[in-house]
Amino acid sequence: MLEKANVRVIIVQLDETWKEVLRRAEYPRNVQRVLSHAMVAVPLLASTIKFDGRLTLQARGSGPVKLLVVQAHADGGQRGLAQWVGEPPEKPLQAVLGDATLTLQIESGKRGEVYQGVVEAKGDSLQDAIDHYFENSEQLPTRLWLHYNGDQAAGLLLQQLPLEPSAADSRDREDDWRKVSLMAATVNSEELLTSDVTTLLPRVFSDDDVRLLEVEPLRFACGCSRERTSALIQGLGYDEAKDILQQEGQIEIICEFCNSKNVFDSIDVETIFRSDAPDADENTVH
């Protein structure tokens, strides 16, 4: 917190979490860049909202990066993947993603509400696109910076907070915001990627009163499981599942996020469908 300017600063630094993503596919450098930016942007954005579910950033389009999807859960777990063809360019973003719609979806866990926003693929990078999204939204003034060096990914987000109704506003809020943005822009890639935040922030914002808040760990986590995969097979229907079994001998489902493989033979498949509706009814109280 920058107490004088009333601005929130959030920094995300990914090291192991990012390496977990890299271990799962041989991404070309320019795919790594856009995926790493998304892996940082999503928890940055998630930290600005109060939610108990998950936040998903997804782009699906005609570009060399055909699919980009990153999900962050309220518990700090996150996962991401990209699908691509050939050698995507570094920039602009539209040349990387093609005519993609970038969607930002917030799902609240308990209430089951879904909010969706559309981010236009504008500018050189995801950073530009998200900045543009905030400039054109009714939300609090927000800016972010995203960096990647091949091993680590990091980002910084600034957000002006609403004024407490009781607070006497003697300061020039716009001027404060402009100054703080300029200070944040001086943080270079290497500093943001490798510095200890507790020393970096007081130095960068030395004109303000910096109050350090808690550190929240992030980690790579995939929500897939054998149970969920079974549900997927159930969704195919018995006849379709039997067809695949006949052709392939078994049903093999690989999770694209974490590469874990689930194999189902004919006995597994029979079990899945036998535990279908009639049996499940036995556990229901009428």
Ligand SMILES: [Zn+2]
């Ligand atoms: Zn998985």
